[in-house]
Amino acid sequence: MKHKVKFIILTFLICNGLAFAQERLIQKGNEKFESYSFSPAIDIYKKVLEKGYVSADLLRKLGNSYYYNADYKDAASIYKQLVSDYSNEVTAEDYFKYAQALKSTGEYDTSKSIMNKFIDITKKDGRATAFNDEADFMADIEKNSGRYNLGPFEFNSPYSEFAPSFYKEGLIFSSDRDTGNFARYRHTWNAKDFLDLYEVNADSSSLNQVKKLGENVNTRYHESTSAITKDGKTLFFTRNNIEKRKTVKDENGIVRLKILRAQMTDEGIWGEVEELPFNSDSYSVANPALSPDEKTLYFASDMPGTFGESDLFMVSINQDGTFGTPQNLGSNINTEARETFPFITSEEILYFSSDGHPGLGGLDVFATKIKRQDFSGKILNVGKPINSNNDDFTFIFNEDLRTGFVASNREEGLGYDDIYSFTETKPLTFDCLQKVTGTVRDKISNEILVGATVKVISEENEELLSTITDSDGNYALELDCNKGNFVRALMEGYIPFEEYIGASDGKPKIIDFYLERDRITAGFGDDLAKLLQLSTIYFDFDKYNIRKDSEVEIEKVIAAMEKYPSLKLKVNAHTDSRGTDEYNLWLSQKRAESTVNYMIKEGIDSTRLVSEGFGETKLLNECEDGIKCSAAKHDINRRSEFIILE
Known part of the structure; x- marks a missing residue:
């Protein structure tokens, strides 16, 4: 019995001694690994494996030591053992390096399978995104090969x-x-x-x-x-x-x-x-x-x-x-x-x-x-x-x-x-598509032009592509930014306009076109406000000074007068039927004069402008005194006109 106890104690001490020695050896291997001394780390880890001591951490570090030494064949073998025997302890980096090592040994199908496990663990990793976006990346590589x-x-x-x-x-x-x-x-x-x-x-x-x-x-x-x-x-x-x-x-x-x-x-x-x-x-x-x-x-x-x-x-x-x-x-x-x-x-x-x-x-x-x-x-x-x-x-x-x-x-x-x-023998080609967006508008009225054509013209004057503006006057197209191109906007009744875009880095670009009419088809007595599609020129209640939002519309009229120096206008102002006849006549006259004075202040010669207020004498609908009408119907009568005299 005593001999048996001694044997048990001796066996225990030997086992503990061996375990302690292996732990010391692993610690030494880890020190080498952490200091990038991969060659001695490999030698130490292999000795530990030969003695039958295996862990996920040891396999990971041995695999990484081979990987960083570009010994991808041995790295793949160790990673395979890690994934097989310690599946619950495998990290995303383990899967990634394993997939890379497999590619280096030509095992692309297995590499793809392992890479998918990497993606399952970390979908937000940029490498996972690249792999998903380039699912058939071998085809892209083959396309660039042989150059x-x-x-x-x-x-x-x-x-x-x-x-x-x-x-x-x-x-x-x-x-x-x-x-x-x-x-x-x-x-x-x-x-x-x-x-x-x-x-x-x-x-x-x-x-x-x-x-x-x-x-x-x-x-x-x-x-x-x-x-x-x-x-x-x-x-x-x-x-x-x-x-x-x-x-x-x-x-x-x-x-x-x-x-x-x-x-x-x-x-x-x-x-x-x-x-x-x-x-x-x-x-x-x-x-x-x-x-x-x-x-x-x-x-x-x-x-x-x-x-x-x-x-x-x-x-x-x-x-x-x-x-x-x-x-x-x-x-x-x-x-x-x-x-x-x-x-x-x-x-x-x-x-x-x-x-x-x-x-x-x-x-x-x-x-x-x-x-x-x-x-x-x-x-x-x-x-x-x-x-x-x-x-x-x-x-x-x-x-x-x-x-x-x-x-x-x-x-x-x-x-x-x-x-x-x-x-x-053949230069690399970098697909460079530049997105160009914008709107097409009337230069004077600033109104959107629906159905305008926007074309891309090469430097050799070859039409490459075209599109039309949507219901909001917007267009969008893509062009080759490795070369210079002309972007041209066209609309019936307007003078075409184009802008040159040179070779660039492909950053998106916005080009808004403002087309000029090739002529204003109008004569004596026509209302320029209708031709320019002006919004209503509003005045504050009981006031006749020009509001900021109305200045924008009057500026469009000024732009037309600057473009056509012989143009002369009569500014007519109208009110709705609310208020007395006398007050509305006075108020409309003040508003017409205020509009003319604003235009003169902005540089239009006073000899080209006259004004007249008509109050409620020229209503456009049934909303006379005593007739109940909605605010929207009354708004129709509150208007300014810019009547062409010459």
């Missing part, structure tokens, strides 16, 4: 090459090819050697022509993703956060990224580097890109205000070299996932990589027009062969030569990441 001829980059090595940027007649790119004296300094994200920046001339015919940038730029830690001004004198680049040649970690033990700037010296070397003022020890700022006018710097960051894991931002570069305040490019471009590696062409097309917009798997390259820093345009996946099932990123493009470079970790590459050259 590029992809070729090799002769300076690839068995290591990593990526992040090309145009520099003079050649390139600057990032690589971990030089293991030399620094082989012991390996970073733990993917157990690869640290990256440096290299320069190569376009006419180089040998790997010997590839050389490192100077020691002021390269350190024993990471340097990558650069942007250089057109004059070749200013370099922006990404580097690990270091101080006094040692890495600086944030409160979670993470070494963040920063953008630095270097100036070319008179001796032709890169001088001392300086940090940009919006860098931080608590978040990353990376992957710089310059606008065509070099007045704006674009970059990726996870700074406060970020929608997802990383967003694209921009910041103005002041004339004195200082910077403005960084601004997020907004939710049309940025998703809850990763947006990174921006590049802006001379025609202001923003290219970037993302795994949040519908793609083929991993990071895909996308494009959108950003004229006048408007980021609301359509986002296009540039298609195959630029994009693949793996990560495709750091796309750069020369629009004059229609050539460029892109990096990818696709399986057929020479190294872990490789640069590819390409030639564009």
Whole structure:
């Protein structure tokens, strides 16, 4: 019995010891994961799994470690186990990353099924909306595919090459090819050697022509993703956060990224580097890109205000070299996932990589027009062969030569990441429809013109489309905002009028047309008020001063007299039958004179105007003294007339 008790106690202690050891191992793995040391985290988590300890959290972190190392096949395998064994603990992000990993392995039907589960959990997520709006996104990708001829980059090595940027007649790119004296300094994200920046001339015919940038730029830690001004004198680049040649970690033990700037010296070397003022020890700022006018710097960051894991931002570069305040490019471009590696062409097309917009798997390259820093345009996946099932990123493009470079970790590459050259054979087309709305009115009377025709005419004078105004005088149409167009309004009896709209960013536009009559068909004795469809000119009870609402109607008469200088008018004023005959005659005369005086004050020559009040002597209906009538019927008799004399 004693031996049995001892055995039980010994077994208990051994089990507790094993459990404690596994907990310590998991804790160590979590520390590596939280500090972005994914390669050692993978090794630790695998050891724990081999010992039979499994949990949803462990599978999630192991899957994410594979995912962030672009090992999508192993990531999909782990996520599959997570979803199968811990269905009640699966999060929306788990489903999203699982769906992305499946796309990278070519399992599109299964990926779509998993993505639908992601949508069920979080319908308001922008990625869910994009997937719903682009339910057949593969068809859209296929439509944009085949526009590029992809070729090799002769300076690839068995290591990593990526992040090309145009520099003079050649390139600057990032690589971990030089293991030399620094082989012991390996970073733990993917157990690869640290990256440096290299320069190569376009006419180089040998790997010997590839050389490192100077020691002021390269350190024993990471340097990558650069942007250089057109004059070749200013370099922006990404580097690990270091101080006094040692890495600086944030409160979670993470070494963040920063953008630095270097100036070319008179001796032709890169001088001392300086940090940009919006860098931080608590978040990353990376992957710089310059606008065509070099007045704006674009970059990726996870700074406060970020929608997802990383967003694209921009910041103005002041004339004195200082910077403005960084601004997020907004939710049309940025998703809850990763947006990174921006590049802006001379025609202001923003290219970037993302795994949040519908793609083929991993990071895909996308494009959108950003004229006048408007980021609301359509986002296009540039298609195959630029994009693949793996990560495709750091796309750069020369629009004059229609050539460029892109990096990818696709399986057929020479190294872990490789640069590819390409030639564009057919430009991307950005569907840009601009909505134009408005009304068509009579210029003088301001009355709506029902049934007026509004046409869109091309710059080649070709009629593209037309519509007519509705019962409220409104029209609406859409035109191609990639080109200039004329919008023309026509109505029988009126002079046509048109307005030119140049190529634009597609923002909705309102154009109200005010058409002039080609002539006023009227003669002596006609009432201009009827021709202009004037509303009743009202006066306050027992008063004859012009009211504000009546001024609008009189201004229409003034406009007609200004257009036709020979026009002379007699202003007749009438009242209803309420009140005495004598009072109404006096009141109507005062009102007629008040109207004439207003018009003279507004610039009409007094010789062109006369006035007369008729009181209740010319009623238009039966509402005489003693006849009971409604207010509406009495209103018919309270009127002003503008009788044409000449």
